[in-house]
Amino acid sequence: MKPKAVYIHVPFCEQICHYCDFNKFFLEKQPVDEYLQLCVEEMKHTVKNTPPDEIASVYVGGGTPTSLTTSQLQLLLEGIKAYFPLRTSCEWTVEVNPGSAGREKLEMMRSQGVNRLSIGAQTFDPGLLHAIGRDHQAEDVEKTVRMARGAGFENISIDLMFGLPGQTMEQFKDTLQRVMALSVEHVSAYSLKIEPKTVFYHLWKKGSLLLPEEDTEVEMYEELCSHLKKTGFIQYEISNFAKMGRQSRHNLTYWNNEEYYGIGAGAHSYLSGIRRMNHGPLPKYMESIRKCGLPYREEHRVTVQEKMEEEMFMGLRRLSGVSYATFSQKFGITINEVFPGVVEQLMKKNLLEDTGAAVRLTKNGLLLGNDVFEQFLLS
Known part of the structure; x- marks a missing residue:
């Protein structure tokens, strides 16, 4: 899209x-x-x-x-x-x-x-x-x-x-x-x-x-x-x-882990599966635009593994959580297959809850979000 x-x-x-x-x-x-x-x-x-x-x-x-x-x-x-x-x-x-x-x-x-x-x-x-x-x-x-x-x-x-x-x-x-x-x-x-x-x-x-x-x-x-x-x-x-x-x-x-344009000095963008960061210092940003029209300092093609990780720790910021169906539609595999045992472990600690349609942070999980997100890093 x-x-x-x-x-x-x-x-x-x-x-x-x-x-x-x-x-x-x-x-x-x-x-x-x-x-x-x-x-x-x-x-x-x-x-x-x-x-x-x-x-x-x-x-x-x-x-x-x-x-x-x-x-x-x-x-x-x-x-x-x-x-x-x-x-x-x-x-x-x-x-x-x-x-x-x-x-x-x-x-x-x-x-x-x-x-x-x-x-x-x-x-x-x-x-x-x-x-x-x-x-x-x-x-x-x-x-x-x-x-x-x-x-x-x-x-x-x-x-x-x-x-x-x-x-x-x-x-x-x-x-x-x-x-x-x-x-x-x-x-x-x-x-x-x-x-x-x-x-x-x-x-x-x-x-x-x-x-x-x-x-x-x-x-x-x-x-x-x-x-x-x-x-x-x-x-x-x-x-x-x-x-x-x-x-x-x-x-x-x-x-929602969707793509976006980013314009300006130091801006980030996510386009066609590539995350880019623009030059931050004004002279470098402006020089790059004059030379080639684009000011990219770094670019990284996001792997499928990284997309799945981001889907979880970005999506869990929403109180509605991460939809099981949406995850499966995007990646052709379930959350529990990608992250075996992680959701269950975090539920036992009262940091996540299963609504049937999605997994989301509990009230305690809202206070310890970063600790939860780290559990969905695959490497």
Whole structure:
């Protein structure tokens, strides 16, 4: 099947967050206009090599896409429409940093066809925002949501983090209450991970990063699940919650182990059974596009064994789990034949459960997902 999803990476930020390990650069003095033109050039060469079907989801992430000027962002959005045929029902998401998108920019995005926003709130506590290196205030989130509604957006997601340095349960509960007051359609919430080459990593190595106890982090996750369930959200993935019918189609592409296009510096793609990673540094990315139109740094043809492994540890992130029938249809062999005894062993540990049609994580399994996923590595 042809890919039906597109990811576009905008690597520019006006502030570098202390936890972020994504491919990003300070916006000031960067060759932004040339970068955007070369992104569009990459689109042209990519679809020539792998012609698209109708696209069901587009996700413009970063970095901070809304750090671009209105005209710069419009150029990028128009390029996407020029090379990727979008379904009438296409879910088109742009990541928004609170306070970085005014009414003009929001109205332009909506007029171009963008119909979903992912707003990076992370927390509503002023002290925690400062501690993690965010450059917005809590009220900026509320203002951005109001302006987005005024511009016609009916599908808004809020990104949250928990397990932040010095974060208490009271602070996290307050954040959840403030998110619910916004009446958004989707919430993504991830625990802080200390990644190499970040400010937090260096502080952690020096022993000067005060993190909540593991038990507190677990309590925060349980509070998240409980609170959102009470307020009408459906948990459909370990870290994602949506109102009915508002699940992220784009993220489901990854969890369903489907192929997708990836455009931009440091972007990943999965096309025709090959996973590729683009050059990350801007000079290398831009030079590669100028020379041959494509910026691939690495590529790997995925083996059948790897596809089966990915089917399990990506699919088990969904609360619906991995369908026995779908697995057999894809690979011509059953889950239990490929992974003999693994499901049974994990069921005995109360980490997996069998619904008859699928295998899925239990409540305990949601807390220990990585431990479960490791059991489905064949080598």
